[in-house]
Amino acid sequence: MIITEEDQEEICSQSDDCYDSDCDESLFDEEEEDFPKKKRPSNRHDYLDKIILTLSAGRGGNGRVAWIRTRFRPKGGPSGGNGGKGGSIIIQVSKDLLSLDHFRNTRIIKADNGGDGGTCHCQGKKGLDKVIKVPCGTLVKNLETGEIIKDLIQDGEIFEICTGGKGGLGNDYFKTPTNRTPRNATPGKPGDLLKVELELKLIADVGFVGLPNAGKSTLLNALTATEVKIGDYPFTTLKPNLSYLQFDDYSRIFLADIPGIIKDAHVGRGLGLEFLKHIERTKVLIFVIDLAKEHENDPLHDLNLLRRELELHNPTLLEKPFLVALNKADLPESEEHLKQFIKHYPFEKSTFFPISALQKQNLEPFVKAMRELAAAPKKQNAMISFEYLKTLQNTPAD
Numbered sequence: 001m002i003i004t005e006e007d008q009e010e011i012c013s014q015s016d017d018c019y020d021s022d023c024d025e026s027l028f029d030e031e032e033e034d035f036p037k038k039k040r041p042s043n044r045h046d047y048l049d050k051i052i053l054t055l056s057a058g059r060g061g062n063g064r065v066a067w068i069r070t071r072f073r074p075k076g077g078p079s080g081g082n083g084g085k086g087g088s089i090i091i092q093v094s095k096d097l098l099s100l101d102h103f104r105n106t107r108i109i110k111a112d113n114g115g116d117g118g119t120c121h122c123q124g125k126k127g128l129d130k131v132i133k134v135p136c137g138t139l140v141k142n143l144e145t146g147e148i149i150k151d152l153i154q155d156g157e158i159f160e161i162c163t164g165g166k167g168g169l170g171n172d173y174f175k176t177p178t179n180r181t182p183r184n185a186t187p188g189k190p191g192d193l194l195k196v197e198l199e200l201k202l203i204a205d206v207g208f209v210g211l212p213n214a215g216k217s218t219l220l221n222a223l224t225a226t227e228v229k230i231g232d233y234p235f236t237t238l239k240p241n242l243s244y245l246q247f248d249d250y251s252r253i254f255l256a257d258i259p260g261i262i263k264d265a266h267v268g269r270g271l272g273l274e275f276l277k278h279i280e281r282t283k284v285l286i287f288v289i290d291l292a293k294e295h296e297n298d299p300l301h302d303l304n305l306l307r308r309e310l311e312l313h314n315p316t317l318l319e320k321p322f323l324v325a326l327n328k329a330d331l332p333e334s335e336e337h338l339k340q341f342i343k344h345y346p347f348e349k350s351t352f353f354p355i356s357a358l359q360k361q362n363l364e365p366f367v368k369a370m371r372e373l374a375a376a377p378k379k380q381n382a383m384i385s386f387e388y389l390k391t392l393q394n395t396p397a398d
Contacts, residue, residue, distance in 0.1 A: 048100045049200040049278075052143060054108045055162045057191025058086030061114035061124035063168035065185045068120060078182055080171040081118045086164030086191045087111030087127030095155040097135035098242055100200055111162070114188055117170040127164055137203040137281055143195040153203065161196070165189035199277075202240055204256035205374040207282035209310070211302055212260030214290045215327040217241065219357040220257045223367065240278050245367070253374045256282060261309055276313045284373045285310075285322040291334040291341070291354065299340040321373045324352035325366060330359050 061083025069076035089111050109132060115125030140149045140161065150159050166189045174182035208216040220226055226243040241257040258278055279285065289302050298304070303324060310317040326341065328334055338354055345352060353366040 057162035058111040058127035060165035060167040060188025063170040063185035064117035066119040083167030084114030084124030089162040162192035165191040205253040210288035329354035330356040
């Protein structure tokens with residue numbers, strides 16, 4: 001086929017018409033509408049502290065029915081081996097993990113099955129154990145009964161939660177003087193199957209508690225090398241932040257920044273119970289109060305609100321040692337509020353500190369008091385039962 005110059009000019013003119021500005025662009029708009037834009041996922045669920053998993057240990061291998069006949073054993077005999085044991089599921093605690101995010105796309109965890117028995121008295125291969133790692137402070141609950149199976153606290157702790165099934169027996173196991181040719185073998189037993197709920201409760205020496213926009217994240221940034229997102233609006237922090245404060249003697253205290261708590265948080269309002277549970281394991285509570293906020297009738301309004309919510313969630317939280325950090329003390333309006341706060345403060349005066357997390361003012365005495373409380377040993381409640389006292393009374397004196 002021969003293309004002349006006239007044909008070539010006509011083809012070029014047709015191609016120019018396709019890119020003309022008068023072309024109907026609505027056709028392209030309709031094609032774009034067929035592919036809707038992906039919605040941006042919510043940041044609220046970025047932090048995973050509770051997950052439901054189905055754990056299935058491996059099944060034991062089946063026993064084998066087999067016979068052997070060699071040159072020096074003309075009559076032979078049974079030679080079926082036993083099946084291998086199924087793999088178990090083991091939970092290991094790791095301090096390197098801070099959440100359960102690595103289980104986000106996992107719902108079923110299975111261990112390997114044991115291998116079937118072989119000939120010539122060969123035993124089946126043992127199934128490999130499945131090791132899953134969890135952060136410190138993970139509670140393992142039975143989903144059906146709600147019973148707490150294990151509270152994993154220590155780093156490196158290992159706990160076998162599902163045991164693999166035993167391997168079946170081969171016909172060599174059943175030979176006796178009266179039954180020299182057994183023709184039976186047993187199948188392997190199934191492994192444990194358990195549906196569990198993993199719930200994380202952060203373990204920290206100090207927990208920052210406060211209303212939204214009180215300056216908790218700013219205080220964490222001022223004390224540690226962590227760069228936590230901060231902003232001049234409520235609920236900037238949507239997940240707990242964990243860091244540590246290291247001293248000259250290389251000792252550390254771990255700090256946990258809990259998202260803002262509001263009124264009726266104990267019944268699920270705001271972030272509510274989603275993060276209140278992380279306060280339960282802390283040794284010391286730090287109430288971060290916005291000193292620049294004005295309360296005409298009650299200068300202790302924010303502190304009383306926080307203590308009230310903690311009491312309704314778990315009354316034992318108020319038994320923990322605490323400090324009050326009166327943040328934003330560098331602002332002019334904070335001077336009068338500080339006077340009113342000191343006047344009505346019902347606890348010891350040594351438990352509150354006017355500070356400025358942004359300007360890093362008056363942080364040294366606050367850190368010193370926080371370190372002393374975090375290093376103090378926990379108080380042990382001495383309880384003596386009536387039966388024990390009765391045995392002491394009946395014991396004869398020497």
